[in-house]
Amino acid sequence: MKKLTLFVWLMVILPVAACGQTEPVQGLHESAPDVHAFTNATIVVAPGEVLENATLVIRGGVIENAGTNTEPPADARIWDMEGKTLYPGFIDAHSDAGMKDPRVELDRGDISWNPQLRAQLKANSEYDPEDDGSEQLRTQGFTTALSVPPLGIFRGQAAVMSLGNGSVSDRVIRPEIAQSVSLRRSPEFGFSYPTSPIGAIAFIRQTLHDADWYERAHSVYQSNPEGLKRPESNAALNALEEAVRGRQPVLFEVISEEEMMRSLRIADEFSITPWLRGSGHEYRILDVLSDRNLPLIVPLNFPDKPEVDSPEDALNQNLSILRHWYLAPENPARLAAAGIAFSLTADGLDNPSRFLLNLRKAVKLGLDPVTALAALTVNPAGMLGISDTHGTLERGKAANIIVADGDLFETDAKILDVWVDGDRFRVHEPLTNDPRGEWRMVSADRTVEATLVVKGQPERLEGTITINNQEVDLSSASVRDQARRFRADFPGEQLDINGLVRITASISGDELYGWAEASGMDRMEWYGERTAPAEADEREHPDITPREVQLTDIRPAMEYGREAPPEQPDHILVRNATIWTMGPDGILEDADLLVTRGEVVEVGHNVQAPAGTVEIDAHGKHVTPGLVDAHLHSGVDGVNEIGGAIVPEVRMGDVLNINNIWMYRQLAGGLTTAHVMHGSANPIGGQNQHLKMRWGHLSNDLKIEGAPRTVKFALGENVKRVGTDRYPETRMGTQQIMADHFRAARDYQTRWNEWEQYGQGIPPRKDLRMEALVDILEGDILIQAHSYRQDEILMLTRLAEEFDMQIKAFHHGVEAYKVAPELAEHGAGAVVWSDWSSFKIEAYDATLYNARLLSEAGVLTSLHSDNSQIASRMNWEAAKMVRAGMDKEDALALVTINTAKLLGIDDQVGSLEPGKDADFVIWNGDPLSTLTKAEQTWVDGRKYFDLEDDRELRNAVEQERSQLIQIILED
């Protein structure tokens, strides 16, 4: 008992206690020979460089030699590698090795105020060797991994670690080589700022500015501290210096192609060096990636089969899901075909032991095996700066070797051993004494003769025994290789023996020395002799059928996605339409609209068409400007940053996502422009984003260039009810916190002005929140304020006036009509719902006549949807105002020119006037009639929606869906 305890204690403690080369030896010195020669091997020295029948020599954990004429040194242990293939050990360029149980709370020392900022953590210092995952990685051929801290937004510094034996100290290859960053908060740290993707990106920006400031502030202070206030000490900001100066890469771990592009935008903005750990969706942005030579790490996290078991289940599967299931395994091949270099990682797999399976699938689907090997060896070695020591089996490199019994990439060959720094790790042990084959058995007294056949897999043997021409299946059979012991049972009945017969034998090469026992029969000694050898295990090619269906690239990668953006004809002439110009020309009957390269050139009668004009006969039809929605929340990853009451530093433009079916539907309803807004959780919320419905483009290309910045304010119930411990809880507090922050912003401005004037001492810190508030104060950011009740609306106009600001528009403004004269006097506009009402107490005094009364009082008024569905029928929203007594043209202005004016983009959109963007809709009738629908929607002189094309697209979508569902069912 005591012995056992000691043994267990040693097992657990020993690897931790043995600490590098500085530790004195306790007891006797162990010096096992560390010279090995692998002979007769197929050696893949480097990707594409293969030696047949060659010898590899390692000494002291390092490769001494590799070649076809290499003689094994005299002191080497010889390993006959006949039939085996040696590969360089794989390098996992993004791993959680040693990071499985990370420290959550950092509660000592000069930590950051924000728990998501943990940049000072070092993977090598935090590395937990217990169950660190290295064994599982080795089974897949990995001998080296980049260990990446997993928690927070700034997560800490990654280290290249050996996946071999020994203490952490022995295993650190390169510490502190990259700062790990996530664009998402870790929930482990509670629900505090930043709570959202927008907040996380704003926080990354602020932190990078802070790290820059921190270095400069400290350097000023250190050179002459006298008379200066000591700048804060902050281990995390201190640790970011290398990254922010571009000397240490920043490793972004992303979950989507949108996040990948967001990471690149941050890297460009701050001139930092990005490394990217992808999500498996890279095939969707090959054009973006092929322009840049980026260190890219790609997972093989192929999605599970979508649920299509029943036809009803299949009904609910969207094309984006089906497509990604089909295309994810093609991701590596598509990247390679586009000439994009990458490394592969086992990270992102639920079960890392699927890595090789998925790798082979990727190879089967077109990934060149040489490229695949490079992605696991020389590419990550180069990226991680360890090419001198890792990545190939060349002389002088670390002895990191995979021993496989065949081609790992194109067959289901097994990894037998991996060697890490010269230490052997058994992965899959082949049988030394294989019981499989055919044996002639004879009992010791020679009364019984039998034929034994053993086959199957070593872990699942099967076979037969034949006595007196009577063949019986073995009911069980097994082998213990180290003991060289074979056992089997078979039922005796058919052989006229009672009960079960159990045999056992020691395997000695081609002989069996056996013994048997059966009921009603004497125990019996027997002897066996091999009459036929075991059949050699065939290395089979993985069972993946080559693909017949080639899916075209579409953007977005979902229903109704486009193969390319629509053409922009040089000239378009829409003829003979009723044109609602929404400009001074009013409504023109039987008129023409001429567009040249995306711009309106002329609206009028008998317009002459230049040569090569695309003409559209719109007789009997109506043409309006593209509709504009002043308030929308679709097409973004997250809407609210709840972690603070004042968050104007967050930007909706950071989190656009084109995988958004609403955009297509909105186009189908004639919407061409939207103002995508932050939520209403904060008195001063985030900055909004103007965008056009450029379906088929990348998210960044949706943004309207030259549009002014706008910010969301919010009043009333929503800002009060966020949490129980967040200021404000009343409308009174709402006013106070807004005023307070504007005063603080003035103070901030003063500090900067003084520093810029005198330039002495420690530079002020760049505070993006304060910068945004200053820009709001200066009128550079337009205020769009969510509001319901008249008291709060009036409060904000007065508050704005106190600070010489103007509110551009009150949104929702359910009671705006009650203070219409005050709004007119202040110069604020109103952006209201047509008829939303009574969903909460502050919406109870709603009236259908809100927009009308506001307009009559001289308030510039617009409608908005605040709803992805309603945004697809804004013409009908405007039409409701006709029932409320508004003139038709005034009603349409509520969703076109007025909206554009309130959003500050009326120089570009909102009316059909020369010089404006060619955003227009062709309707089959009066756009304000209940019977009318949009037939064509054009943005920038490109046709993004056409009712006839839509019918074809529907069929194509249906066809592709059913095709993919069939493939899933057959798979």
Added chain:
Amino acid sequence: MMNFTNESNIGRSGLERINSGCKQLGNALLVTALALLLSILALPALHGQVPAPSQTDPVALTGGTIYTLTDGVIEDGTILFEDGKITAVGTGIDLPSGTKQVDVSGKYIYPGLIDSYSQMGLYEIGAVDMTLDINEQARINPNVRPEVAFNPESRHIGIARSGGVLITVTSPGGGLISGQSSAMMLDGWTWEEMLLKPGTGLIVNWPSPGDEDNYEDELRELRDAFADARAYRKAFRAVKEGEIRHLDYDARWNAMIPVLDGDVPVVVNANLLRQIQDAITWSEEEDVKLVILGGRDAPYVSNHLASKDIPVIVTTVLASPTRAWESYDSRYNLPARLHESGIRFAIAGAASAPYANRLPYEAGAAAAYGLDPAEALRAITLSPAEILGFSDRAGSLEVGKDATLLITDGNPMEYSTQIEQAYIEGRKIDMSDMHRQFYEKYREKVRQAETRR
């Protein structure tokens, strides 16, 4: 001639209005003057509408275009009603002495619109629980009746009437069996006066098939409830026949007797393909009259629905598809597809009381996307009355039915149309509503501000 069926005509008529700028200005002035007058007369009191007195004298609306729904469109026609009932519709009608004649030349007369699935009277302010009387405790509530909780002072009533909706089928919600719906007329001092027909349907929320085991459990619960109710009815009849002396009263199963007798349909809220099919099979086993409520996937099983003649109350046509691959207009054109398949249907909204006035637009959207406008109109008038069993009183303009009707300047489904006057059971109702009252009150504020300047 009503131009609703002619798109180019309606376009032109719309434009005539737009282009007549002078007339516009005139109108605006008129409106302002009217508002002024009203403001002097009506201010400062903001209040609910005063219910109209019962009809005393015969009333004849003459010279209008009458959409009878059952007997076509009558140009320059007359509709006569007495004691709240229609006594004549047509041309060249002899009017009894003492008839009050109303000249509605150039106007249109329609049956009052019916919102066949509504929370009117039970819902006041969404986020204020105490103003909601929709979901009762527990899962089996067949005995629950909405009319007794119907608030005649609800603001939403007047607003619905301004949209042409004169009857709502007010329905409880929640649980597995929510309760019974009742048809309510949107005018009266008390719910008793407003009740048109109690027990128009037993509302059942068909379980969600997301989790197979849970789905099985909930269906068992539903079948058990009907089995218990059936056992109760058997015992109840035995008491009546004198076979047994006494039966302990059970409010739930007692309330289900008319459902089991086939007098009250089961209105099953079911949107998914499986729910619809499973509900049909269930209703056949239970031998109850089925109405599908919702019916988003109904076109996928249209043959099944048509072969069993199961009607559908389509909720929210003005909606987007729930699946990304479905075409953008698949909800707009759902009624047209049901009609093509020969399925009887009504169009309702999303039940929300404040938005009952959107009902005509729900039907209008269906008309924009392929449904014959006459059928669209039927889906918010006669069809719901037929499906829910009160077409003897409402839904069309026929002799013997209630004089519950609208006088308009166009088709009520068209946005530009004004509902000028409504009658419920021959009572001429107050056409004001809270929206207008707020407008009028604060228009006065604007006027005062202008005067100050």
